[in-house]
Amino acid sequence: MVDKIELESLVKKSQEGDKEALELVCRNFKWFIIKNCNKIYIKNYEMNDLIQIANIGLIKAVKMYKITERHVFAAYAAKSIINELNGILRTNLKNPFSFSLYNSNIKGEEFIDTLVSDVDIEEEYIQRESYRDVIESMDKLSQKEKDIIVSYYFMGITLKDYVKKNKMTYRNAVYRKRNALDKLRKKLKK
Incomplete structure (x- = not known):
């Protein structure tokens, strides 16, 4: 440009x-x-x-x-x-062209049925809803619990690096992560 x-x-x-x-x-x-x-x-x-x-x-x-x-x-x-x-x-x-996906082709098939897609709309919807449920459940965790879950699972930070960054013991980090996951599981089962 x-x-x-x-x-x-x-x-x-x-x-x-x-x-x-x-x-x-x-x-x-x-x-x-x-x-x-x-x-x-x-x-x-x-x-x-x-x-x-x-x-x-x-x-x-x-x-x-x-x-x-x-x-x-x-x-x-x-x-x-x-x-x-x-x-x-x-x-x-001046010469309008109308077309509907529900029109039929020569074989009598509706065009909507002949469209090929790799996207599974139902699966995508279920994943989106599951993701929304996880986010809502995460909002109910304490800030420290959210921090360790986001760091470990979403940002890919190892527990060892998380421990160094937050100046805590490895055992406390494992305990915090386990408690946060338990809370998430319980909230998601409801």
Whole structure:
């Protein structure tokens, strides 16, 4: 990403016909364009089509930008890119495309049933709920008990290092950890 002054200089060179400067301006907006194109779906348009349309908006911004204006080119270009994408959306809204995941394919299967995912939503929900229960139970422990559980299980600090850090005996650390775990187990069983 180039700074504001360098970008203005590249725009000026582009307006004078320097194709390399124009290419650098386009590269500077590459991720902005991809991000905004990812937000759009238009039937029969591929991602590359949308990127090209956005680049046309950027090139129009380069040609029309007046260097003497008080506007920052980056903001001017961003607006031009978004306007170009919105224009193609408006054009395609005249022929709306509706699709439901509950529509059926040729085999009679609903599209929702044909989606493949490695994510098990039920398992993820159960894990989230379990995690929430652990957090709520942790809130009921004393600060010293929370500290040893968080240090040992979440931060990976060994009991030996925990003992040194907190200036206590190893036996007391083991006892504190065991008591904290017992309390957590009891609270989680309820």
